Amino acid sequence: MSISATNVVKRFGRFAALDGVSVEAASGSLVALLGPSGSGKTTLLRIVAGLEVPDSGTVRYLDDDVTGQSARVRNVGFVFQHYALFRHMTVFENVAFGLRVRKWPERKIRDRVHELLNLVRLDEMAGRYPSQLSGGQKQRIALIRALAPEPKVILLDEPFGALDAKVRQELRHWLRRFHDEFHVTSIFVTHDQEEAFEVADQVVVMNKGKVEQAGTPAEVFEHPANAFVMDFLGNVNVFPARLEGGRVMVGEVVMPVGTEKMVSGEAGKADVYVRPHELDVSRSADGGNAIRTKVVHVNPAGSVVKVRCMADDFGLMVNVDLSPERYKSLALKPGDVAFISPKTAKIFEPDYSI
């Protein structure tokens, strides 16, 4: 079942949590709402669930306008950030709750709960209380509790927010497989771009109550719509550049922004964005088009070698990712002089609002 929210506005006092947001989730898709805290993503999720009422705008399930409906009748599975398991009920009763209030016959309830518990391999935990479970176990119980009444939609609020890094990673893959198995339309909220990109079919980047960009992970990552998205999706170096005769210059270096739209002839200023892996390093400036820097720190742990360089001419710290091979052949140490040149760079329409 597809879900759409159109022009949703929600204010808390004078603070606009959502300022005219429209989002769509196609039937059977897994959508991530990605944004920093305060971007309104959780508020949007709660409005879609019916736990919060929007000031204006509509929420549709398929073609039905459900904006005025209570969460009770929407048949939505909601997984809370801190699980919200019923602490005085056993695991079994937690999962059975949604079925009991629907007056399922006792035998069907038992079969359904055990089926779901087996699915997440927690059947032997049926008699435990939530406080006796690990974080990862609680998360899975929360998910099957939401799934038990066969909802049309699953909504997850920061599903892995409270877990440590390793468990997070495992549950991420698990959630994706889970979704592929059930094909229930799902929306989840996260502030972790890696999580969003790894799990979701569609990513909606939000900021300050607005949608900055929506698209597949590849679209969003490769063609960020604006500086915020570029900046939010992981590490990026920002160079202050001059616009001169249709070229984008940082010092005497021409930035390969690769777009024709920026040739506004006029002199002006703009920020140029270059991701760490889009920078090349050499020991000499023989290419000409390079910024002189000094190596400050090298972190060789990981699949890429992370080098931090200081560009004294601009007073700018630059992050560079090198392949281990490249790093070995260069043999950079802190204190060495390194010349960095951008292989590609991005520039966004400057903000003329001043």
Added chain:
Amino acid sequence: MELIPDQQDLQPSNPTPNGPDKSFIPHSAFRTPHSGDPAWVRWLMSGITVGFLGVMVLVPVAAVFAEAFRNGLGAYWHNLTADPDTRHAVYLTLIVAPTSVALNVVFGLAAAWTIARFRFPGKPLLSALIDLPFSISPVVVGLMFVLLFGAKGYFGPWLRDHGFQILYTVPALILATTFVTLPFVAKELIPVMEAVGPDEELAALSLGANGRQIFWRITLANVKWGLLYGILLCNARAMGEFGAVYVVGGRIGGQTNTMPLEIETLFQGFNTPAAFALASVLTMLAGVTLALKSWVETKVLPMEPPSAVAESLAG
């Protein structure tokens, strides 16, 4: 197909065999001996504590029972049961106290829910208003009701014209007792409800539960121990209430005398053995309350362990 994480992340964080986790109750906080202090300090401090409790609490309570049983069990029983006024006082206390408690349970649940779940202007004022009965002298409370329902009070004449008499009747006792004990249940429930938070209620809602189901199965179930604790405190205070009911009840033996009032009447009438016999009953009721309270304290509320830390350790 089985859907599980790539690796089992999980050992249960807490291998308690049955029932909710109670391990968070900080018993151990009191266990550490301050062995650095010199012996005389330790002796002095524990001496003061034991001595003070002995003189101020133990001896008086023991004296009540000693006095009550001075002439033997037979006389004790006779003192309690022979006088119809005394019997009526016990009966009246067992009517007035539970009724006030029941009223305060309804009010306390509503007030705690309102304060814990909603943000609204005037919330601190409402909270302070709930505390007010704590700080007003019970005698003043009694006078306030006289002012309202007395023969020359605001509502007294109108009520009398319509055939209602409030002052010097059982309803007056219930009103005054309810006022005096009003904060107990609410004040016990507010922090518990705030700690539990609204998420479980919202989870129940999204699972299709209606308001009644959410209240009985989630809200009430989560606060039941706090509620019981509040009820016990409220009941103890209600049974012992003297000042307010003294004023509004008019001290009519066999009609509006609750146990504390009857004790005083007997004592003033030089019937000391009967006064102490009845006093011992009131004290025993307090003892039962105390025992129940201690039992409830071991249950209090199975709170989640402080989430982030506990969970990262558990994972």
